[in-house]
Amino acid sequence: MKTLFIVVLVLIVGVYLESLLGVESSHCLTGRLVESCTTTVRYVEEELKKLQHSFQTDGKKRDQEIETTKLQVRNLTSDLQTERIKSQNVSAELKETIVNLQTDNLLLKQSLETTKLQVRNLTSDLQTERQERIKSQNVSAELQETIVQIQRGNLLGNQSFETGVVNSVSSIDDLPSCGASTRGSIRLLPVFVNSALRRDAFIICADLENGKFQWIEVMTNGGILTNGSSCRDLIEPTYLSFVLPDGLYNLTDSNMDSVTGYCDMTTDGGEWLLIGKSFQPNIRNLNSTSEPVTLTSGQGWSNRFPSIVVNDFRVQFAISSSMEDTKGNWYYHLARPRPLAQLFTSDNGNKCDNEDGITDIEYTVDIRGGTRNNNHRCSAFQDPSPNSFNGINNCFTSTGCSISGNDGSFSFHGQNAVSGQDDQSTAFFGCDDGKCCACWGPTGGQETYCFDDCDTESGSSKQSSGYAWFYVR
Incomplete structure (x- = not known):
């Protein structure tokens, strides 16, 4: 088979x-x-075996190809699932971004509405402030009119104090509350000095600043009176609690007499009493005067306050009669306060290069530049001679000025210990060896800009004319 x-x-x-x-x-x-x-x-x-082996080999290859294809399919399926997940994540992030944008947009709208509300409130506040300013100006005008009436005697006339139109009080404690209902009321108040009646004062209830009612004292020249011995005494008077303006005040001089004084109440904390003026850098020619030294008065040194205790001495100079042209504005804070009539001293070992001037300075403040030199010890005024420093001190007394020589200056330095004639300065006003000038540097500068004999450094300015004001506090 x-x-x-x-x-x-x-x-x-x-x-x-x-x-x-x-x-x-x-x-x-x-x-x-x-x-x-x-x-x-x-x-x-043999050939059939070869064919069988070939079929088997081809089958294995096909099986491998099939497995490879299945693996590729699985990888592609995995990649597809990964991409789907990424797509879902991106979609979620996109949705979150949209939500965030919508939230930010809502916040921006709310912020815009808040800003609009703030603008409306600020506009309303501005309108209110304008109305209050107009009201204050009207009140100020009424107050000035009342003062004019007092000056002319129309308000008091021949009416008796007993009629009730103007009532007298025995002390400040007897003054009624000052408010809208008593606005414009006037009282006659006796002013006592050392338990002795010095004078009578008119006190008026006025709205001085946006509903702040205060009792103030008025005088015939329109100034405000407190009868303190210096501008410092005006800061906390017994019946004034508002910030006082720059202007004329009735003060008590060293002889306990009433005198009008100009007080700068705003510069560097205020309390500055004007005690001298000069219309030229040659301050040696200034004389003492018993007349009030004010912004509108002539030049000279006031001799009404020789015993006033000086903590700070201030120099301000300008290149014209207007303070808006100020080029120098500084003050010396004294290490040991002393009476005005003893402001200038000899060197006496105070490291003033053996010259007379304002010595024993603790520090100097440049108000114009906003800087302070803790090393400044002396502003040299003139060459020394027996009792020469008393010549300028006498300007503050009834004796009168007696300045000798060719020197006389006020100065400061932003870094050095000594400034003035025969020394280097940051700013200078006065004379050295007969040469007089006003010299200054750039605002805020602390270097040397002024030399002896009115020589100057590059970057500085000077002129032979100038105006100066001198203050103490």
């Missing part, structure tokens, strides 16, 4: 063998059946 199966198989694949192998199958039938085809059968078996 096996032989027959092989013969049949040979016949069936004969054609295939002829075309594929180049073997004629009919040759197997020309001899003995089995023997003649043995070689062919073996050959066929």
Whole structure:
């Protein structure tokens, strides 16, 4: 059977063998059946084995390709899922961004509405402030009119104090409350000095600043009176609690007499009493005067306050009569306060280069430049001679000035210990060796700009004319 199966198989694949192998199958039938085809059968078996092995190899390759394809599909599926997740995350982030933008937009709208409300409130406050200012100006005008009436005598006339139009009080404690209901009321108040009646004063209830009612004292020249011994005494008077303006005040001089004084109440904390003026840098020519020294008075040194205790001495100079042209503005804070009539001293070991001047300075403040020199100890005024410093001190007394020589100046330095004539300065007003000038540097400068004999450094300015005001507090 096996032989027959092989013969049949040979016949069936004969054609295939002829075309594929180049073997004629009919040759197997020309001899003995089995023997003649043995070689062919073996050959066929070998070829079949090769075909089987080839099929198996191809199958494995296909299986590998299929597995590879499946792996690629799985990877692609995983990548697709990853991209979907990323897409979902991006979508979520985008949604969150949109929500944030919507929130920010809402906040911006709310902020804009708040800003609009603030602008409306500020506009309303500004309108209210304008109205209050107009009201204050009207009240001030009414107050000035009342003062004018007092000056002319129209308010008091011949009316008796007992009529109730103007009542007298024995002390400040007897003054009624000052308010809208008592606005414009006038009282006659006695002013005592050392338990002795010095004078009578008119006290008026007035609205001085946006509903702040105060009792103030008025005088015939329109100034405000407190009868203190200096501008410092005006800061906390018994019946005034508002910030006082610059202007004329009635003060008590060293002889306990009433005198009009000009007080600068705003510069560097206020309390400055004007005690001297000069219309030129040659301050040696100034004389003392018993007349009030005010912004509108002539030049000179006031001799009404020789015993006033000086903590600070201030110098302000300008290149014209207007303070708006100020080029120098400083003060010396004294290490040991002293009476005005003893302001100038000799060197006496105070490191003033053996010159007379304002010595024993603790520090100097440049108001114009906003700086302070803790090392400044002396502003040299003039060359020393026996009691020469008393010449300028006498300007503050009834004795009168007696300044000798060719010197006389006020100065400061932003860094050095000594300034003035024969020394270097940051600012200078006065004379050195007969040469007089006003010298200054840039605002805030602390270097040397002024030398002796009115010489100047690059970057500084000077002129031979100038105006100066001198204050104490």
